[in-house]
Amino acid sequence: HVKVVESGGDVIQPGGSLRLSCVTSGFNFTNYGMHWVRQAPGRGLEWVAVISYDEKDRKYGDSVKGRFTISRDTSKNAWYLQMNNLTEEDTAVYYCARNTGKNREYFGVGVWGQGTTVVVSS
Amino acid sequence: ILMTQSPLSLTVTPGESASISCTSNQSLLHKNGHKYLDWYLQKPGQSPQLLIFLTFSRASGVPDRISGSGSGTDFTLEINEVEAEDVGVYYCMQALQTPRTFGQGTKLHIK
Numbered sequence: 739h740v741k742v743v744e745s746g747g748d749v750i751q752p753g754g755s756l757r758l759s760c761v762t763s764g765f766n767f768t769n770y771g772m773h774w775v776r777q778a779p780g781r782g783l784e785w786v787a788v789i790s791y792d793e794k795d796r797k798y799g800d801s802v803k804g805r806f807t808i809s810r811d812t813s814k815n816a817w818y819l820q821m822n823n824l825t826e827e828d829t830a831v832y833y834c835a836r837n838t839g840k841n842r843e844y845f846g847v848g849v850w851g852q853g854t855t856v857v858v859s860s
Numbered sequence: 861i862l863m864t865q866s867p868l869s870l871t872v873t874p875g876e877s878a879s880i881s882c883t884s885n886q887s888l889l890h891k892n893g894h895k896y897l898d899w900y901l902q903k904p905g906q907s908p909q910l911l912i913f914l915t916f917s918r919a920s921g922v923p924d925r926i927s928g929s930g931s932g933t934d935f936t937l938e939i940n941e942v943e944a945e946d947v948g949v950y951y952c953m954q955a956l957q958t959p960r961t962f963g964q965g966t967k968l969h970i971k
Contacts, residue, residue, distance in 0.1 A: 782949070
């Protein structure tokens, strides 16, 4: 059964750092690109970052560029989002989501986790 | 790429149809001939789920009463014979380039 599970959300002060994890199961980890998408309280979806299946491409949303870093650890079947210099505007539920298609195929983003909550507050 | 949805809220009687529009400020047509526009549904209290990818292709398990269409910049999601389970917020997302961008979302209510 294909599954992605996020963790690492917490309450943190402005200026702090946090690393979110997304552990996967049920599929060959290295065949798929993965996204982080966030949703601030009462707001819509905001795309945050993507890492390609082969790790060669990493792209970021404008609001997080230079502060967030997406990565993965193949040995742990896990993707990560390192978040630095957090501000209150980063408060949101963070979802990891996997591409449906393998490698460069595109069939939408079809596997989503349940989300992990980050609250940035003094 | 800026994505604009309308309406932002929609109330439909069960059994009737619903239509949601999504417009991009530049063409989503790739040189491979596909238009990179997806639709996602976020049901109350749940994570988003994929409905439609590449403008009109249904994701696995999506009923055929849900369909997508569109040109390079104007896209439509149609839901026929609306059911109670269709309640939620519908988002379009362009997948042509990064950063990916979502529409504001359209909240579907059942009368």
